Amino acid sequence: MRYEIRLSGMGGQGLVLAGIIVAEAAMAQGKNVVQTASYGPESRGGASRSEVIVSDKEIDYPAVIEADYLFAMTQEASDKFIPEVKSGGMALLDSTWVKEIQKGGASSVFHHPLTETAIEKFQKAIFANIIGLGIMCKSSGIVDPAFLEGALLDRVPKRFKDANKAAFEFGMELFESSKLAAV
Amino acid sequence: MRYEIRLSGMGGQGLVLAGIIVAEAAMAQGKNVVQTASYGPESRGGASRSEVIVSDKEIDYPAVIEADYLFAMTQEASDKFIPEVKSGGMALLDSTWVKEIQKGGASSVFHHPLTETAIEKFQKAIFANIIGLGIMCKSSGIVDPAFLEGALLDRVPKRFKDANKAAFEFGMELFESSKLAAV
Numbered sequence: 001m002r003y004e005i006r007l008s009g010m011g012g013q014g015l016v017l018a019g020i021i022v023a024e025a026a027m028a029q030g031k032n033v034v035q036t037a038s039y040g041p042e043s044r045g046g047a048s049r050s051e052v053i054v055s056d057k058e059i060d061y062p063a064v065i066e067a068d069y070l071f072a073m074t075q076e077a078s079d080k081f082i083p084e085v086k087s088g089g090m091a092l093l094d095s096t097w098v099k100e101i102q103k104g105g106a107s108s109v110f111h112h113p114l115t116e117t118a119i120e121k122f123q124k125a126i127f128a129n130i131i132g133l134g135i136m137c138k139s140s141g142i143v144d145p146a147f148l149e150g151a152l153l154d155r156v157p158k159r160f161k162d163a164n165k166a167a168f169e170f171g172m173e174l175f176e177s178s179k180l181a182a183v
Numbered sequence: 184m185r186y187e188i189r190l191s192g193m194g195g196q197g198l199v200l201a202g203i204i205v206a207e208a209a210m211a212q213g214k215n216v217v218q219t220a221s222y223g224p225e226s227r228g229g230a231s232r233s234e235v236i237v238s239d240k241e242i243d244y245p246a247v248i249e250a251d252y253l254f255a256m257t258q259e260a261s262d263k264f265i266p267e268v269k270s271g272g273m274a275l276l277d278s279t280w281v282k283e284i285q286k287g288g289a290s291s292v293f294h295h296p297l298t299e300t301a302i303e304k305f306q307k308a309i310f311a312n313i314i315g316l317g318i319m320c321k322s323s324g325i326v327d328p329a330f331l332e333g334a335l336l337d338r339v340p341k342r343f344k345d346a347n348k349a350a351f352e353f354g355m356e357l358f359e360s361s362k363l364a365a366v
Binding site: 059157 | 199203209216220221223241242245246340
């Protein structure tokens with residue numbers, strides 16, 4: 001089993017942190033994990049890219065070949081990486097930013113205005129990534145929710161723990177209550 | 184120019200965070216950067232490994248081939264990775280944990296009891312990585328100190344900013360005052 005996750009958007013959306021949290025949760029579950037963040041000069045306020053490879057075996061090649069799961073938070077990231085989703089893979093798109101929803105080879109594409117919802121429910125755009133983590137957790141099944149929540153709470157400052165927990169659980173509920181748009 | 188940094192020690196020593204800080208500083212300076220953290224099942228309290236590749240050009244291969252700089256905080260990490268330091272490269276070893284100092288192909292090996300110093304000067308072992316960042320910054324020259332300090336202060340909780348700044352500056356002074364042991 002090798003499972004490849006790609007998270008891509010703008011600097012400041014917290015997708016590098018989201019990747020680290022997934023990596024630490026999978027590691028705590030006893031998996032082999034490689035977490036990667038790539039930054040180019042264009043990424044000052046521009047593109048940010050984070051990858052997590054989870055495997056039961058040793059990981060030879062430390063980069064995504066074809067993503068099993070794409071979490072994209074800009075139109076640019078969606079346009080660029082949807083074609084690289086594995087046939088039968090999944091994608092989660094923040095429709096606050098991704099206006100043109102494409103499917104590529106993905107079997108399921110979920111879209112929800114994560115950033116708008118984060119502002120509305122949690123008064124801060126920065127929780128959009130955490131709502132997304134909740135959706136990704138439930139839709140992918142790649143990490144146990146309790147481990148992911150544990151890794152999240154280990155990583156965030158004390159005074160934001162409650163809000164992060166609420167945002168994560170809100171994301172899981174969004175998926176479970178089928179309130180997500182899907183193509 | 185491609186410069187490869189490897190940081191390795193135990194989980195909890197903050198070497199993944201140190202790698203992220205170096206990566207963000209180099210990115211802010213306009214470099215291409217790939218930052219990687221690898222975790223195996225053995226890493227629950229065991230081995231932690233973090234890599235940063237800095238380049239003026241696009242980075243094709245996202246992993247260390249031969250390290251230009253090794254920062255090792257356990258005997259195991261030092262034993263394992265000193266042989267993979269590039270001929271002419273550098274190493275920084277935390278001699279609180281690395282008792283048997285080896286040189287491998289490195290042109291310079293600095294060693295200092297970082298963890299003991301962190302406890303003595305800053306009352307917390309967790310600042311050892313940040314003192315190390317100060318030493319690495321000055322000895323490698325790979326990132327500008329102002330950018331590295333900026334990236335550090337962006338990443339740490341507000342109430343620890345002053346202590347982190349002091350630990351980073353203390354590390355730079357350790358190198359500049361030639362108070363480091365070198366082989």
